[in-house]
Amino acid sequence: MIRTSARTAMSVSLAALLAAPAVTRAHSPHDCPPDLADRPTVGGHLEHADIVDGTVSLRRVLAAGEALFVARFNTCDGQGRPATTGAGERRLPDQPSFVRTSAPESNSCAGCHADPRPGGSGDIVANVFVLAQALDPVTFSVAPEHSNERNTPGMFGAGPIELLAREMTRDLQAQAVGLADGEHVLRTKGIEFEVEMQAGRVVASRGVDTDLVVRPFHQSGGVVSLREFTVNALNHHHGMQAEERFDLDPGHDLDPDHDGDGVTRELTVGDVTALTLWQASLGVPGRVLPADPRQRAAARRGERLFSAIGCDGCHRPALHLDDPVFVEPGPYNPPGTFADDTHAVAIDLTRVGEWPRLERSRRGGAVVRAYTDLKRHNLCDPPDMPDAVRHFCNELLDQGRPAQDGRPGAELFLTRKLWDAGSSAPYGHRGDLTTLAEATLAHGGEARATRDAFAALGVEDQRAVMDFLRSLQVLPADRRGHRDDHHAEHAPRHR
């Protein structure tokens, strides 16, 4: 394993990458079909081995990751999957090249993850109809019987989030070993997870799957790593097949042109490593305090109120990370996602990547101020309750979420990270709420008492809580330092 701790110049533009010597081009770009007089968008591909042994510098790797994230894939790159679904299953060939619902529905990752810049969140027009991609035939319906409609979150700080999840998984799995039959509470980073054991196995759990793997991605908590998500998204949204999922995975048919579009090796293991490391090393969200002293004082008061009324029970203001080194690939990747940790690359997220970087902790390790517990909760009041709050209970497909306390798994969502709340409108998993206050008042179920405490505050206090949340923002890429040293005049510009 390589420990790459060198300080690295970031913000390498696509143009600079394309102008770079051919060393980053481990194998040449694809050819277009013979009758198509054009060129692929992706100028070349990376080999994972060259990243691990340092043949390609980390700076180049991150630049390549960014270039792939913003690339508008075309026919010559292998865009489209005429013979397969977004889940990789075979189907009748000659499917439409784009379908808004079933996908492919977009040209680049940054087509959705764009706000305030690539890697960020998305407008409601960038919503995804999750699970529609698996349907054969494709669906043109947005009805909840076919898909879970989701708004696009941002990836700023996603590296630290994945590291937290890895450490939590390690802790939870270790604590479950040798437990007697019956109910137990497991604790990691101050967060409690209830489990029920039978014959040495977890048979039921709250907030996490029974394998005790904390899956921090998808708002429903279904994906373990940036890498797994990236491989899924490439195939789902763009019809771009990563070789680790298709060509090299015995779980598939090892057909080098699995999707029948005439292009092979659409994305190499090295390409996916680059995409993953770029996302993992994006800046960590920070804090922009209003320039006006009264508003600034209100934001600080709002921060205290946020905890006083219990919002911090789920939206944890700070979690401690033991080790800030992001090792890629991670330890819990499922089959079909590259997992060979004897060929890993490692970056210390407190030293490498876009600013502001992960904050080092005085007691070693790092502090992640993401306002989440990475646990699934149910924010749905029972349907028969008077004045039931059920805004977040619209989904019908459980998407792997097990039923909990006799309630459908589809009602469960991960505590939303709030560290970019001031930059990530619209709100809620569907993106159908335009203000932070509306999203707060939509909390029922496990959060009903806290929500009622918020509703009972005077309007000035409620505004103070919202001023606090609005101060949590994605910062400009070149800003050094950490959260409290930014003021409104430095605020990033938003659309």
Ligand code: HEC
């Ligand atoms: C059509 C819009 C769209 C495109 C294109 C898209 N995404 Fe996403 N992305 C989303 C949505 C919506 C979610 C949230 C999904 C959910 O909660 O179920 C998401 C979630 C993610 C997440 C998990 C974030 C989190 O905190 O849970 C990652 C990582 C990600 N996308 C990476 C990518 C990559 C890499 C690409 C390109 C290969 C890509 N996305 C293309 C819309 C998009």
Ligand code: HEC
């Ligand atoms: C029981 C756990 C829990 C408590 C307590 C809680 N939340 Fe949440 N919060 C969540 C979950 C889960 C979501 C994701 C909801 C969804 O989209 O399905 C969320 C989402 C949000 C969002 C939407 C953010 C976005 O980007 O879409 C805001 C704002 C928010 N919470 C604020 C608050 C405030 C303010 C309080 C205190 C009054 C609070 N929450 C208390 C679990 C909780």
